Amino acid sequence: MIAKEKFRVCPDTGFKVFDTTEKLIKINAVVAVVFLAVGGLFGLLVALTRWPAVHLLPADLFYLVLTAHGADVLLFWIVFFEVAVLYFAGSVLLNVRLAAPRWAWAAFILMLVGAVMANVAVLQGESSVMLTSYVPMRAATHFYLGLILFAVGALVAMFVFFGTLVIAKEEKTYEGSVPLVTFGAIVAAIIAVYTIASGAIILIPTLLWSLDLVADIDSVMYKLVWWGMGHSSQQINMATQVSIWYCIAAMVLGAKPLSEKVSRGAFLLYIVFLQLASAHHLLVEPGISSEWKVFNTSYALYLAVLGSMIHGMSIPGAVECAQRRRGFNEGMFGWLRKAPWGNPAFSGMALSVVLFGILGGITGVVLGAEQLNIIMHNTLYVPGHFHGTVVAGTTLAFMAITYLVVPLIFRREIIWPKVAQWQPYLFGLGVTGISLFMMGAGTLGVSRRHWDMAFTDAPLNFDVPPAAFLMMGLNGISAVIASIGGIMFILVIVGTILFGKKRGEDACRTNPVILPGGGATVMAAGSEGTLKLPGTIALVSVFFAAFVLYYFVNWKYLSEVWPLS
Amino acid sequence: MALTPPENPHWWREPLHRMEIGWITIAFLWGLFMFGVMVYWHINGEQNLSNEAYRVNPDVYGEKVEAFAEKYTVRTEGKTEIPVVKPPPGSDIYMLGRLWEWWPILELQKDQTYRLHLSSMDWQHGFSLQPTNINLQVHPKYEMVVTLKPTKSGEFGVVCNEFCGIGHHTMLGKIYVVDK
Numbered sequence: 001m002i003a004k005e006k007f008r009v010c011p012d013t014g015f016k017v018f019d020t021t022e023k024l025i026k027i028n029a030v031v032a033v034v035f036l037a038v039g040g041l042f043g044l045l046v047a048l049t050r051w052p053a054v055h056l057l058p059a060d061l062f063y064l065v066l067t068a069h070g071a072d073v074l075l076f077w078i079v080f081f082e083v084a085v086l087y088f089a090g091s092v093l094l095n096v097r098l099a100a101p102r103w104a105w106a107a108f109i110l111m112l113v114g115a116v117m118a119n120v121a122v123l124q125g126e127s128s129v130m131l132t133s134y135v136p137m138r139a140a141t142h143f144y145l146g147l148i149l150f151a152v153g154a155l156v157a158m159f160v161f162f163g164t165l166v167i168a169k170e171e172k173t174y175e176g177s178v179p180l181v182t183f184g185a186i187v188a189a190i191i192a193v194y195t196i197a198s199g200a201i202i203l204i205p206t207l208l209w210s211l212d213l214v215a216d217i218d219s220v221m222y223k224l225v226w227w228g229m230g231h232s233s234q235q236i237n238m239a240t241q242v243s244i245w246y247c248i249a250a251m252v253l254g255a256k257p258l259s260e261k262v263s264r265g266a267f268l269l270y271i272v273f274l275q276l277a278s279a280h281h282l283l284v285e286p287g288i289s290s291e292w293k294v295f296n297t298s299y300a301l302y303l304a305v306l307g308s309m310i311h312g313m314s315i316p317g318a319v320e321c322a323q324r325r326r327g328f329n330e331g332m333f334g335w336l337r338k339a340p341w342g343n344p345a346f347s348g349m350a351l352s353v354v355l356f357g358i359l360g361g362i363t364g365v366v367l368g369a370e371q372l373n374i375i376m377h378n379t380l381y382v383p384g385h386f387h388g389t390v391v392a393g394t395t396l397a398f399m400a401i402t403y404l405v406v407p408l409i410f411r412r413e414i415i416w417p418k419v420a421q422w423q424p425y426l427f428g429l430g431v432t433g434i435s436l437f438m439m440g441a442g443t444l445g446v447s448r449r450h451w452d453m454a455f456t457d458a459p460l461n462f463d464v465p466p467a468a469f470l471m472m473g474l475n476g477i478s479a480v481i482a483s484i485g486g487i488m489f490i491l492v493i494v495g496t497i498l499f500g501k502k503r504g505e506d507a508c509r510t511n512p513v514i515l516p517g518g519g520a521t522v523m524a525a526g527s528e529g530t531l532k533l534p535g536t537i538a539l540v541s542v543f544f545a546a547f548v549l550y551y552f553v554n555w556k557y558l559s560e561v562w563p564l565s
Numbered sequence: 566m567a568l569t570p571p572e573n574p575h576w577w578r579e580p581l582h583r584m585e586i587g588w589i590t591i592a593f594l595w596g597l598f599m600f601g602v603m604v605y606w607h608i609n610g611e612q613n614l615s616n617e618a619y620r621v622n623p624d625v626y627g628e629k630v631e632a633f634a635e636k637y638t639v640r641t642e643g644k645t646e647i648p649v650v651k652p653p654p655g656s657d658i659y660m661l662g663r664l665w666e667w668w669p670i671l672e673l674q675k676d677q678t679y680r681l682h683l684s685s686m687d688w689q690h691g692f693s694l695q696p697t698n699i700n701l702q703v704h705p706k707y708e709m710v711v712t713l714k715p716t717k718s719g720e721f722g723v724v725c726n727e728f729c730g731i732g733h734h735t736m737l738g739k740i741y742v743v744d745k
Contacts (some may be wrong), residue, residue: 260576286709287618302596447726462722
């Protein structure tokens with residue numbers, strides 16, 4: 001029976017696409033997009049409430065919607081999509097059937113039931129505890145249960161992926177080492193396993209506590225273990241999105257990594273050091289030593305940051321190399337000017353790389369410096385930072401690859417190509433605004449997760465600087481722009497899946513979505529003797545200068561704060 | 566390419582590009598430097614947390630804060646008549662967080678040092694002193710101690726910046742800093 005697994009050969013890529021894999025990729029991706037739509041709408045409501053002139057929702061609904069926003073986009077949208085990416089990187093790229101398809105379906109159903117259950121719990125109004133659900137604040141039992149079911153489902157999906165790798169190895173469906181994109185996916189899946197384990201370790205006792213079966217949960221210990229899930233899961237995103245960057249560069253430009261060794265080594269740094277980042281959330285907590293904080297918050301010696309900085313060079317390097325080999329060799333940036341900026345997969349990827357590095361990466365390092373955290377903890381600077389990583393970085397990368405997944409896996413031609421062409425720019429612009437203005441307001445001391453910065457109902461009064469009100473207005477406008485970008489994405493993708501023209505067998509010639517000939521045009525890049533890459537050196541230098549400058553500016557701010565010891 | 570197995574089966578033996586070696590070296594050294602800055606700030610910087618903390622029963626902590634307030638109250642303020650407490654410079658001073666207030670109001674002298682004790686009576690709260698922008702996480706059952714020295718006089722708000730339920734946005738406290 002196993003031998004009879006049906007597959008088709010993709011006319012665009014030549015990869016074998018098995019029926020079960022295709023169905024599971026589709027269903028996980030579709031459900032992911034649904035959660036993006038729902039969670040994105042909640043996000044817009046949050047931003048419109050925090051826009052002082054609009055102040056849309058009443059307080060109770062605001063906190064409810066904010067909880068739902070976090071769960072739907074940070075967890076459900078991203079993890080469903082990641083499962084689709086893993087099945088692609090395992091089964092499709094290695095030309096092998098998916099291991100244990102029944103388990104893959106069970107994983108999907110568990111995740112869906114969990115996600116819906118958590119949403120119901122939040123919408124019922126008894127679980128407005130924020131995604132972090134810090135004890136001793138208590139949510140309804142089925143809130144925790146929903147999250148646990150979702151996590152167990154995700155764990156099962158990871159093992160289906162690992163099983164697929166084993167089958168590919170045994171049946172020798174590929175030669176030598178796995179492709180880099182699959183390697184990155186493996187890294188994501190390994191991180192996911194210990195991330196989900198952390199989640200289980202803390203959420204199961206919390207569930208029992210919500211039933212009064214456990215007397216007490218220590219609030220500092222809760223944060224330590226919860227963030228072993230909460231922060232490490234962002235590193236799953238990180239590994240997945242970097243894989244997607246390599247994947248898009250390969251498909252659209254035929255780019256190959258400058259050096260397999262360097263790129264894979266950088267991925268390995270993630271596995272070893274990323275889970276220390278739970279410390280980022282404990283820097284102003286009582287009773288934890290500074291030695292512990294300094295070591296963990298810096299991922300040992302910033303070794304995971306080193307991994308990201310390496311990818312930050314090797315992605316533009318791979319693109320420059322591929323472009324120069326294709327003949328776009330003019331000057332320092334001719335390759336960049338001649339890049340396919342009208343292709344939403346490429347532009348989305350490029351924006352994701354740049355915005356992630358600058359808005360998410362640099363600010364993350366600053367936020368995670370032990371003492372600098374004192375002037376930023378729990379202010380709007382924090383969501384400003386992570387909208388740079390998770391929205392401008394991860395979500396934009398996932399959107400970008402969707403523009404390739406839909407024609408290749410769903411076999412449909414994108415409807416409204418013009419809308420698709422502008423979508424990454426509009427979304428990127430909106431998210432840039434969201435991230436910058438929230439960080440600006442945070443620097444002025446505005447609190448995150450807060451309904452009323454004017455303190456109208458408070459028994460005392462306190463005046464926030466007027467500039468902060470302006471920032472929150474601009475944040476609202478940016479959120480509207482990002483939402484328009486988000487709606488364009490949903491309309492194009494859902495419209496294409498439902499009504500798009502079927503992609504024919506010869507479309508790979510008449511309307512190619514991946515570079516004709518693929519990697520064959522760019523053989524032998526990488527390692528010594530490759531082209532000079534002055535453009536990449538310039539881009540990386542600008543990034544590094546911005547990093548150093550911004551880092552020192554923040555220490556200057558800190559030095560002006562009241563002395564503390 | 567990235568979608569197919571590496572063309573060179575011995576990819577780990579490929580020599581590195583000069584640009585790659587250069588960038589990895591710079592990034593690694595920058596990491597070491599940033600690590601060093603945090604250590605340096607503990608030695609020479611003025612803004613560090615002591616991490617001093619004690620386990621405490623919320624009721625016991627509440628009694629301590631009340632005794633402290635009773636001793637040094639100089640006036641009351643606001644609709645709820647919150648005491649304004651003026652402790653002597655150099656002393657241990659206390660504030661508690663509860664749903665939904667920071668209690669009591671403190672009046673401190675500029676350029677004097679105080680040992681500030683913080684704890685929560687119920688859920689987690691965020692002590693966010695504005696506009697100077699000092700932010701500390703306050704847990705129930707943990708009494709944290711921070712030594713601080715106000716360097717500016719004026720009126721400072723203590724915003725709660727950890728979500729603590731439906732009244733979270735009304736949770737506000739105050740610290741006055743007066744010239745001697």
